[in-house]
Amino acid sequence: MFGFSLRPRKASASTAKERLQILLAHERSGSGGARPDCLPQLQRDILEVIRRHMQIGDEAIDIRMERGDELSSLEINIEFPGKLGVN
Amino acid sequence: MSKDLKLEEPLGRVIVVTSGKGGVGKTTTSAAVGAELARRGHKTVVIDFDVGLRNLDMIMGCERRVVFDFINVIQGDAKLKQALIRDRRLETLSVLPTSQTRDKDALTREGVEKVLDELRQEFDYIICDSPAGIERGAQMAMHFADEAIVVTNPEVSSVRDSDRVLGLLNSITERAGRTGAEPVKAQVLITRHDKSRIDSGEMMTVEDVLEVLAVPLLGIIPESTAVLRASNLGVPVVLDDPSAAGAAYEDAVGRLIGEQIEMRIAADPRRGLLQRLFRRAV
Numbered sequence: 001m002f003g004f005s006l007r008p009r010k011a012s013a014s015t016a017k018e019r020l021q022i023l024l025a026h027e028r029s030g031s032g033g034a035r036p037d038c039l040p041q042l043q044r045d046i047l048e049v050i051r052r053h054m055q056i057g058d059e060a061i062d063i064r065m066e067r068g069d070e071l072s073s074l075e076i077n078i079e080f081p082g083k084l085g086v087n
Numbered sequence: 088m089s090k091d092l093k094l095e096e097p098l099g100r101v102i103v104v105t106s107g108k109g110g111v112g113k114t115t116t117s118a119a120v121g122a123e124l125a126r127r128g129h130k131t132v133v134i135d136f137d138v139g140l141r142n143l144d145m146i147m148g149c150e151r152r153v154v155f156d157f158i159n160v161i162q163g164d165a166k167l168k169q170a171l172i173r174d175r176r177l178e179t180l181s182v183l184p185t186s187q188t189r190d191k192d193a194l195t196r197e198g199v200e201k202v203l204d205e206l207r208q209e210f211d212y213i214i215c216d217s218p219a220g221i222e223r224g225a226q227m228a229m230h231f232a233d234e235a236i237v238v239t240n241p242e243v244s245s246v247r248d249s250d251r252v253l254g255l256l257n258s259i260t261e262r263a264g265r266t267g268a269e270p271v272k273a274q275v276l277i278t279r280h281d282k283s284r285i286d287s288g289e290m291m292t293v294e295d296v297l298e299v300l301a302v303p304l305l306g307i308i309p310e311s312t313a314v315l316r317a318s319n320l321g322v323p324v325v326l327d328d329p330s331a332a333g334a335a336y337e338d339a340v341g342r343l344i345g346e347q348i349e350m351r352i353a354a355d356p357r358r359g360l361l362q363r364l365f366r367r368a369v
Contacts, residue, residue: 016319023150027187039154040164062169067151074154 022069039063046076056081099130099207102214102343103232105256107248109219111240112278115314115324117216118146119333120236122323123340125180129211132171135185136228137218138193144184148321149174158186161198167205176326181210194227203231221251231261235273236305236343241280241291246299249275253302274305276339281310282354293352306339308332309354331355 043063050056060079066072104117114137121133134157135143144150149172155165160183167183174180183202186193206213217228229235235256239249253273262268277293284290297304313330317323325333325340331353341348 012316012319015321019145019150019321023145040159040162043165059166059168063154065152065154 022067026067050078054080099210099213100233101203101231102212102234102236103217103229104214104236104238105217105225105229105252106219106238107221107252108245111238111245113238114142114146114216115318116236116238116276116278117143117214118323119325119336120340121214122177122180123325123337124212125177126325128179130179130209131212131214132181132183132206132210133214133216134183135216136224137216138185138224139187139189141185141187143216144182145321146318147182147323149182153184156184156186158188158193160202161195167202191223194224196227196230199227200231221255226255226259229256229260232271235271237273237275239275239277239296241277241296246296250300253300274303275300276305276308278308279310280307280352282352304350305342306335307350307352308335309352311355
């Protein structure tokens with residue numbers, strides 16, 4: 001009965017530990033905590049490559065990230081103006 | 088309601104959540120106040136000004152979705168729209184996280200002003216979660232504020248430091264320097280209030296604190312196990328299970344937006360040992 005009765009109590013603490021472990025793993029993997037800002041650079045590079053082929057504005061790019069324990073995903077959406085090739 | 092207000096007052100209100108002493112519950116308060124305003128339908132954004140030791144994203148449960156932050160926007164590396172994280176639970180709530188850079192000068196006054204001006208156009212409320220203390224970061228968070236929530240525990244060092252913060256609000260803010268401007272409207276929020284310790288004379292009363300600080304009282308948040316649980320889960324305490332702390336934050340937000348709500352000191356019922364054992368099993 002004791003073990004069972006304690007279980008709900010532990011739920012939020014273990015969630016907290018899990019969340020911290022995922023976050024800290026990401027932070028530690030960078031150079032000593034402060035992750036270099038590679039994303040703004042990545043955004044500039046992507047825009048530059050696409051601009052070689054068509055005109056797009058700075059506003060047209062949207063980068064989203066989702067960090068998981070096993071898998072992280074980076075989602076990049078770029079709005080092309082009007083019809084392709086026009087403008 | 089919010090639309091009527093918007094006609095008279097087209098720009099969003101900037102509210103800084105501040106304190107002199109650390110660990111009194113600024114981030115918990117920022118998350119709870121932001122979430123409650125959003126739940127009432129007001130477009131709200133909560134900004135983390137604690138550069139270097141960011142925690143707001145964790146408390147609000149969006150730490151895994153941070154791509155760009157406040158500093159990226161100020162430095163021109165990202166657009167504001169890209170750095171704002173829309174809350175998954177409330178569509179009227181957004182978070183602007185900050186970075187862990189050690190660069191103390193990352194927040195420039197011009198940069199902060201530009202971001203806040205842009206946010207004022209879109210949001211009804213802009214909640215600024217300040218770092219502790221009275222140094223540059225804290226001053227930056229309060230500089231452009233229209234209102235301030237000064238978070239205080241009923242404890243000597245916390246009250247003393249809050250008094251210094253109130254002094255700063257009256258002297259260094261943009262409103263303090265502008266002739267003809269109304270001063271920053273400061274209100275005190277007492278957190279970790281413990282009725283049993285006050286009754287036994289171990290802790291200063293609310294009246295004691297207000298007498299010392301001489302500013303209006305926004306609310307009294309009782310000591311509650313719900314606060315730790317909410318931060319563990321990354322859910323603002325007003326959105327987690329009903330609790331005395333959650334209810335007290337709801338009242339405080341009502342007062343913040345001008346409702347007349349009687350000051351009541353809520354408390355989660357104290358449970359006996361047997362009851363506690365049985366409650367845990369539920």
